[in-house]
Amino acid sequence: MRILQLHANYMEYQPIKKEIEKAEAVRTERVKVTEVVVVFTSIEEADDRDTATKAADELAISFENLRARRILIYPYSHLSTSLAAPDAALQVLKELASQLENKGYEVHRGPFGWTKSFTISVKGHPLAEQAKTISGIGSTDENVLELESKPRSSFHILNPNGDTTNLDK
Amino acid sequence: MRILQLHANYMEYQPIKKEIEKAEAVRTERVKVTEVVVVFTSIEEADDRDTATKAADELAISFENLRARRILIYPYSHLSTSLAAPDAALQVLKELASQLENKGYEVHRGPFGWTKSFTISVKGHPLAEQAKTISGIGSTDENVLELESKPRSSFHILNPNGDTTNLDK
Numbered sequence: 001m002r003i004l005q006l007h008a009n010y011m012e013y014q015p016i017k018k019e020i021e022k023a024e025a026v027r028t029e030r031v032k033v034t035e036v037v038v039v040f041t042s043i044e045e046a047d048d049r050d051t052a053t054k055a056a057d058e059l060a061i062s063f064e065n066l067r068a069r070r071i072l073i074y075p076y077s078h079l080s081t082s083l084a085a086p087d088a089a090l091q092v093l094k095e096l097a098s099q100l101e102n103k104g105y106e107v108h109r110g111p112f113g114w115t116k117s118f119t120i121s122v123k124g125h126p127l128a129e130q131a132k133t134i135s136g137i138g139s140t141d142e143n144v145l146e147l148e149s150k151p152r153s154s155f156h157i158l159n160p161n162g163d164t165t166n167l168d169k
Numbered sequence: 170m171r172i173l174q175l176h177a178n179y180m181e182y183q184p185i186k187k188e189i190e191k192a193e194a195v196r197t198e199r200v201k202v203t204e205v206v207v208v209f210t211s212i213e214e215a216d217d218r219d220t221a222t223k224a225a226d227e228l229a230i231s232f233e234n235l236r237a238r239r240i241l242i243y244p245y246s247h248l249s250t251s252l253a254a255p256d257a258a259l260q261v262l263k264e265l266a267s268q269l270e271n272k273g274y275e276v277h278r279g280p281f282g283w284t285k286s287f288t289i290s291v292k293g294h295p296l297a298e299q300a301k302t303i304s305g306i307g308s309t310d311e312n313v314l315e316l317e318s319k320p321r322s323s324f325h326i327l328n329p330n331g332d333t334t335n336l337d338k
Contacts (some may be wrong), residue, residue: 004247016293078173078300081250117293124185124286131247 001047001092002079004040006120007066009127013074013118015111017118022086023113029089033108038120041096043089046135052092052143055134065104068129068137073097074110074118086113102125117157170216170224170261170304171248173209173243175289176235176297180207182243182287191255192282194208202277206237207289210265212258213306221261224303225268232274233259235296243279243287255282 012032029131063071075093077083084092090112101107110116122128158164181201208228232240244262246252253261259281270276279285291297327333 010337014293017295019295076300081302083299115293115295115297117297119288119290121288122286124183124284126186126188126284128286129247129283131250133250 001044001051001060001133003055003130003132003134004044004076004079005059005130005132006038006040006060007068007125008036008038009121009123009125010034011036011072011074011118011120013053013110013116015114015116017063017115018113019115020086020113022090024042024090024111024115026111031108031110033070033072034110035068036070036072036074037063040073040074040079041093042077042080043075043092044080045082046083047084047088049061049095050094050135052099055096055132058132059100059105060105062127062130062132068103069158070106070108070110071100072110073100075112119156170213170220170302171211171292172224172228172299172301173245174228174231174301175207175209176237176292176294177205177207178290179203180205180241180287180289182279182285184283187282188282188284189282190254193259193280195246195280195283200241200277200279202241202256204237205239205241206232206235207241207243207280209248209288210262211246211249212244212251212253213249214251214263216253216261218261218264220303221268223265224265224301225272227301227303228269229272230275231301232295238273239275240269241277241279241296244281247329260268268331290296293316299304312337 010032012030014030015026015028059071063069073093073096074090083089093112097107097109105162181199183199184195184197190290195274228240232238241264242262244258252258264283266276266278
């Protein structure tokens with residue numbers, strides 16, 4: 001998951017046109033949210049419920065620093081080149097929104113799969129703009145993958161009769 | 170080089186505070202550019218003059234499609250995790266601006282090294298938002314690197330006297 005997080009005075013958007021067949025059903029009216037942290041989010045191939053949990057935890061730390069209570073999760077495909085399939089992406093976005101709501105934030109979510117016009121007014125303090133990369137693979141899984149992909153040598157003697165003797169045993 | 174290219178009704182920005190010591194000397198006044206393609210740009214470690222040339226060529230194709238003549242190059246560190254050093258980054262940004270000017274565009278450039286507030290109003294058509302990755306390494310260089318890093322086998326017979334006979338010759 002790739003995130004560009006912008007602390008904004010306001011963000012206004014309007015769904016214009018369906019980008020994909022599986023675009024969410026929404027009313028194409030203009031929406032404006034003020035005093036908000038906008039979370040531009042690309043859901044990537046490996047992302048799942050666990051990634052959403054990690055993202056929610058990491059975002060919450062940042063929101064506390066910013067003393068922010070109002071969040072807009074805005075699907076944004078332009079932050080990654082290895083995007084998840086639309087169904088999976090929408091599910092992870094909903095999960096992320098739900099988990100942040102459970103943490104007590106006021107969560108808005110921009111519609112998925114739409115070409116939208118938008119206007120954002122970004123604040124000018126040093127923490128107003130932050131990029132985050134959240135990996136869905138925990139450290140345990142990474143070790144397993146590493147073991148599976150690492151070539152391992154074993155040594156054998158080829159006996160004259162065609163049998164082999166394994167030197168590792 | 171990583172680029173997020175937004176076709177905008179307008180963009181307005183104001184330098185607030187120096188982010189780095191080597192920030193450009195600028196007046197901290199508010200700047201507004203209308204009917205503009207904003208090129209949010211992260212200059213990466215390997216980027217050089219050639220990368221700027223490739224970027225200018227690729228951007229120009231896109232600007233022609235958008236029938237855009239007014240460009241704002243806006244330094245943006247949040248699109249990459251392997252950023253160039255500030256001096257090098259600024260040089261590549263200036264080179265990119267200069268090359269686009271030579272192609273006949275009206276080029277504005279946001280100040281480098283500043284925390285800025287900004288407001289952008291992005292158009293709602295399907296090509297309004299585009300991400301680009303421009304690599305500075307040409308295909309020839311890539312082939313050289315590939316050859317250098319590829320392990321090559323050679324076969325030898327170890328003779329009883331300690332000499333070796335190369336089987337490839």
